[in-house]
Amino acid sequence: MEHQSARASCFAKPIQTATVWITLVVFIPGLAMAVDSDQVFRAGAFAIDITPETFPVSSSGSMTHRIATRAHDPLHARCLVLDDGQTSIALVTCDSCMIPREIYDAAKRRASETTGIATDHILCSATHTHTAVSVAPTFQSLVEEDYLPFLTERIAEGIRQAHSQLEPARIGWAIGNNPNQVFNRRWFLRPEVEINDPFDSGTDRVRMNPGPNSRSLLQPAGPVDPEVPVLAVQALDGRPIAMWANYSLHYVGGVPPESLSADYFGEFARQFTKMILATHSKPPFVAAMTNGTSGDINNINFFEGRTSQPPFEQIRLVANDVAASAAVAYQRVQFENWVPLEMRETEIELGVRRPNASEIARAKQLIAESGPGPWKDRRLIYAGETLDLAQYPSSVKVKLQAIRIGGLAIVSSPCETFVETGLAIKKSSPFKPTFTIELANGYNGYLPTPEQHALGGYETWRAKSSYLSVDAEPKIRETLLQLLDELNEPRPESTATP
Template sequence: MRNLLLILGLFTSALCAQTPAPTSSIQAGFAERDITPGIGMEQPGGYGKSYHLKFHDACKVRVALFDDGKKKVALVGLDTLVVPRQVVLDARARIEKELGIPGDGIMIGASHSHSSGPVGMVLPGEYDTASELVKKLAYEESSCADAGFLLRVTNEIVEGVRAASLARVPAQLCFGFGHEDKVAFNRRLRMKNGQSWSHPGPGNADIIEYAGPIDPQVGVIGAWDMQGQLLGVMVNYACHATTNPGGISANWIYYLEKTIQGALGSKAPVVFMQGACGDVTQVDNLSTARRPGPEEWAQLVGGRVGAEALKVLFSSPRGTEAVLDTRQQVLSIPRRKPAPDRVKKSLEIVQAGKPKGDTSGWIFAKEIVMLDHLCQVTPKVDSEVQVIQVGPAAFVSNPAEYFVQFGLDIKKGSPFPFTFPVELTNGIVGYVPTEEAFGPHGGGYETRLTAYSNLEITAGRQMAETGIALTREMKPAPAPVAPKAIFGKPWTYGNVPPELE
């Protein structure tokens, strides 16, 4: 008996030696860190002050890190409204020094959650050299970032990348697109007066049609270890995060995460990178149906986008090779300057004091006065365009609330089979509409001249062309394919002629 067990042991060892363990040329690591703001902090996303009064769910730094043995890249998704340029530069400098990942391999993008922490709109010290009136308008009458919170976000980005780097293991990756066209709508509508308006309202008899498209693709990358355990998921989709489910929240991205994790029975991080959605939200202005409540709306958007991501994860073949590459270019783009007469008139309006009732006129006069100062101190704005390649996929960034047509143009011009435009990344330059939106049939909220949105009208095209050019400097890797079936023999139950009796 003892000899028999010895022989069986030797036989088993020989089989194991002949069947090498699966290997991969790509490693992946995922991590998340908490950046939930406190009750009472400012809630960003408007041109005035608003404060958080309750909590709904946590806001996070979400990190996906890939290592092909030659390069490491980190893609960081933040549950924030925007990400200030200085936060990006500071985080990159620390990551490069402490972890050895070059800055051009680190992409940091905001989800644009309107229910997140105080990262904008006015930055600490931004108007310190302005007149007393302008400083008062900026710091007391505008949405302001919190210096301590910005430092916390910077630290957690670094620690998130560190944790993802430590967690990296050989991985299997899948790539794919889902399709979701029932929860995102272009919010600009063509009107009978020849203009295009933002949110003209359901049932408005003067609406003709949508003024622009949407991008229904749900871009997905899934990562598993070599034993089939889910490591993390990346999702790219174009829709404003403005469902605001009630209190501090990652917005509908929370329900995107819950849908994926719940279906898979996993706590693996879900890294969301916002698509080009400067003119796309969850609001359908052509529908006269009752609009969902905030919680229901967040569930609807996050759940449907998450369900599409799951379809990709379930159906896409996995591969163990993914070459990494990076490109980066910083554009210096001039601001649009308000006319002197408009500045003079705006000064008169703000000096007269904020009116009761409708304050729209006063708010946008305030913005013109603040913009006039910015044009004097920083007449041009650094706008980074970055491309990070992960095998057959390319993430193409811009720092804008970017009109969806530009995202579609980038996808069309890119040689990559999976191209993911990522807005509000590596900085913030406000709304960047198409040139058509500034034409005689354009208009709408996104084209208004403010301290937040003011780049020259060709800015979006410059970013798109730069992004496309950078992708064309790279060589897309082939997407994973399912292994071919090997024919054996027909099914003996079915290889018969019809039996009539």
């Protein structure tokens, strides 16, 4: 059903707090305990509407320009602020396909000015719904320029609202599992099957999204990650405040082209809230699904195929199934009264795969023969991308972050990261559990491993959606593991005095 939600109309000032030394007695049904309040953990959450105020708008997620005339369901920026008494951090996930770094940086600066949270202690990410407003230049989609100031301010305001609702809280986490909805979309095919690419190079060895249950299929070119990590916070009386989940699933789809939708990410939040009976919590409970490492993962069962569903039905089915897995994990969360928070941020420089002179000449010839776009032919679309990439710098700087929440760790990158990278980080991390959030703090395209680069396929084809150098993945993975090692070092003793 079409929904137009109300937007927050006022801007709450942040609550000013002072550290005091008292003994806080917490009464929970059937349990009473004394807590030394020099270590008070606080949390606040807020989901702010980022649905555009006017239509039509440019919609992302396609190789051709697409116009949306309505919103089937609201888009949100879901915000969570955590404070351990020494360190404050903010987590934000936005219903968007991808968001450029400039927007995030501006929103962080505005939020920091009013909350005091350092900009390098704010993690912002996109869910990767393919039916949101276009805010990043990819393929032939046109950026909705008028929406950018609105999105920037809403992200900042969402963080401010979450910060204003900070209250004493308990926090915990658990790991769920759902292998039913994730499938590697890159496949080896039988030797006699020709695999084409838009550059006519003939070097690809895998195909993205081949026909389900086709006789040409051999085996997937990579694994999947079925984990559903759950991070939860609740008030001292047990009232749920927020839950942040993570799943390595690209998106679901099945949305009419004229509609905006938060895809399964938004439906997951609604379903989970109902499952834990938090629909009427005050302040409103905030559930969020962040995207893990899903650059080569989608929801199509290539082994067996699946029944075609009407619009939005597959979204509902997937969201309900994953929400149920998260709800099971949620029941196993062991809440703690206080845990330490730490966060690291760094910036590294990565090479860009720019086209050479002969590739540029080929692209110009193709476009000259066909005429100006927009184009539907892949060879022409990627010819346009080649000319765009010729204007790129030889290197770009990317922002990487790692967070420690007690014994839990989170890392992030601004890429559509392959599942192998996420699994490798989880395996090598000194923190158990660790999970990853992709498309965070900017957008720098796909991040195949060097081994996947050698196999070719859509995710490696040079474009604004895939341009980092082949060695980018090892550098990002190594840097994130270094940040995790830093977080694993003993925390300095507090110098606070009563």
